[in-house]
Amino acid sequence: MEILLCGICVVLFLLTIIIIKIIALKNIIYKKPAILSDKKILTIYYSNGGNTKCVAQNLQSIVGGDLKEIELIEKYPKNIFKMSKLIRKQIQEDFIPQIKDIDISNYDIIFVGSPIWNFSVSVPIEAFLQNNNFENITLIPFFTCSGGVNKTKVITKFKNITNVKEIKKPLYMFENGLFLIKQQIIKWLNNI
Numbered sequence: 001m002e003i004l005l006c007g008i009c010v011v012l013f014l015l016t017i018i019i020i021k022i023i024a025l026k027n028i029i030y031k032k033p034a035i036l037s038d039k040k041i042l043t044i045y046y047s048n049g050g051n052t053k054c055v056a057q058n059l060q061s062i063v064g065g066d067l068k069e070i071e072l073i074e075k076y077p078k079n080i081f082k083m084s085k086l087i088r089k090q091i092q093e094d095f096i097p098q099i100k101d102i103d104i105s106n107y108d109i110i111f112v113g114s115p116i117w118n119f120s121v122s123v124p125i126e127a128f129l130q131n132n133n134f135e136n137i138t139l140i141p142f143f144t145c146s147g148g149v150n151k152t153k154v155i156t157k158f159k160n161i162t163n164v165k166e167i168k169k170p171l172y173m174f175e176n177g178l179f180l181i182k183q184q185i186i187k188w189l190n191n192i
């Protein structure tokens, strides 16, 4: 009986903490980070299944600026098994696919969104990072994933591939945690 009561107390305590956190998140207010002031902002993303696109659209609606999608010259197969097999083969062989050109020369700040593939950046985003000059640009990455990320590998990849001077702390969003998206994004932006 005592054990049962203890169990109920622990569950109630945890529920209270979760409710307090959700209320705090719901009431969060966006404070525009100083680094975004008077800057030309681009939010760019690659998304195969729509999760990263959803985060990108919400992010752009908060920070303003332009929204662009990275498109592959040769699209992946629609069949999920064939698609996953091909992507894994490309990652194994360090294959970088061809993407359509995007002019980024007008921007000061670029939010770059990618799904996490094999614990790291997706290969279409690798292509985008390889193909462009980021000399005078601040990169702010964001990712969607299902759970397994090698955060050190992700940032090292950004630093090794690009000539970027400044990379801000990325946002990682779990695909099954895509609720109160705007509020989660604001929480991250407020601490950038």
Ligand SMILES: Cc1cc2nc3c(=O)[nH]c(=O)nc-3n(C[C@H](O)[C@H](O)[C@H](O)COP(=O)(O)O)c2cc1C
Pocket: 046, 047, 048, 049, 050, 051, 052, 053, 083, 084, 087, 088, 114, 115, 116, 117, 118, 119, 120, 144, 145, 146, 147, 148, 149, 175
């Ligand atoms: C080929 C492939 C590999 C993946 N590898 C990982 C992984 O290593 N870690 C992880 O957390 N999620 C992984 N995922 C899940 C995706 O990161 C997740 O579903 C993401 O939200 C998909 O974004 P999208 O809908 O914008 O394409 C993988 C998905 C695919 C298709």
